[in-house]
Amino acid sequence: MKVKIFAPHWGSNELPPDVFIARVLDAGFDGIEMSLPLDVAQRDDWVSRIRAAGLDLIVAQWETVFHTDFEAHKRALGELLNNACAVKPRLVNSHTGKDFYSPQQNEELIALADAISKEHGVPIVHEIHRSRFSAHPMLLLPYLCRVPSLMLNADLSHWCVACESLLQDQPEMLERVFPHVRHIHARVGHAQGPQIADFRAPEFEAELSAHLAWWDRIIELRRAGGAEIMTITPEFGPAPYTFNMPYTRQPVSDAWELNVAMLHTLRARYATADQ
Incomplete structure (x- = not known):
């Protein structure tokens, strides 16, 4: 099984496309994960540049966060997912629904995503994320029972916050969730926030070890299931994910540097998975 590692566009949005793509290539990533403009010309320009560089593409859909009204959210989700799938990326990662929508409303959104996925032949995964339908394990698990084909992006840093722990008391829950995971956001969270300052620092050894163990298990399951990729x-992010010093507003760490360091950590750790 090949483990492909993608660079997040989040945090580098101010860079021109050619500058960002050169940065990604120089770091050694296999592809880019980003949201795409709804303007077709701008969208296609990004996609052509990415593919000309020999990079793979995952499209992120997060913009529905701005739509709290259900019908507006549903319309936006349909437009954004169709726009994302039209360029035939490897997959689409979607921020779907709200934790305050009813189960019936969220399942309607999941069904819409599934229909769009089948129409375009592009997998759509739903991100584990605060404030979405997957915001807490006990919110998500009923959906896994009712929609057993549900595919997830595991950003488990969010559940560290939601559960105020490293989930050490919920191993059975994780074993129910992991078989649904098709993509991982490799950010390290802690019991009070979704991002530690620097995963290489010794004071965060417990947090890093917990996340690596979760990712190991997901990789193991995907390999055993015969997945090819x-x-x-x-996905270490900019402020406010990266803390700034008070008064000076200087960041305590560099998110891009952390993402490149995590790239090298994952490359070394999962080299055997590529065999």
Whole structure:
């Protein structure tokens, strides 16, 4: 099984496409994960540049966060997912629904995503994320029972916050969730926040070890299931995910540097998975 590692566009949005793509290539990533403009010309320009560089593409859909009204959210989700799938990326990672929508409403959104996925022949995964239908394990598990084909992006840093722990008391829950995972966001969270300052620092050894164990298990399951490719995006983000010093507003760490460091950590760790 090939483990492909993607660079997040989040945090580098101010860079021109050619500058960002050169940065990704120089770091050694296999592809880019990003949201795409709804303007077709701008969208296609990004996609052509990415493919000309020999990079793979995952499209992120997060913009529905701005739509709290259900009908507006549903319309936006349909437009954004169709726009994403039209360029035939490896997969689409979607921020779907809200934790305050009813189960019936969220399942309607999941069904819409599934229909769009089948129409275009592009997998759509739903991100584990605060405030979405997957915001807490006990919110998500009923959906896995009712929609057993549900595919997830595991950003488990969010559940560290939601559960105020490293989930050490919920191993059975994780074993129910992991078989649904098709993509990973490799950011390391802690019991009070979704991002530690620097995963290489010794004071965060417990947090890093917990996340690596979760990713190991997901990789193991995907390999045992015969998957040819597993995708991971290191996703340390800019402020406010990266803390700034008070008054000076200087960041305590560099998110891009952390993502490149995580790339090298994952490459070394999962080299055997590529065999």
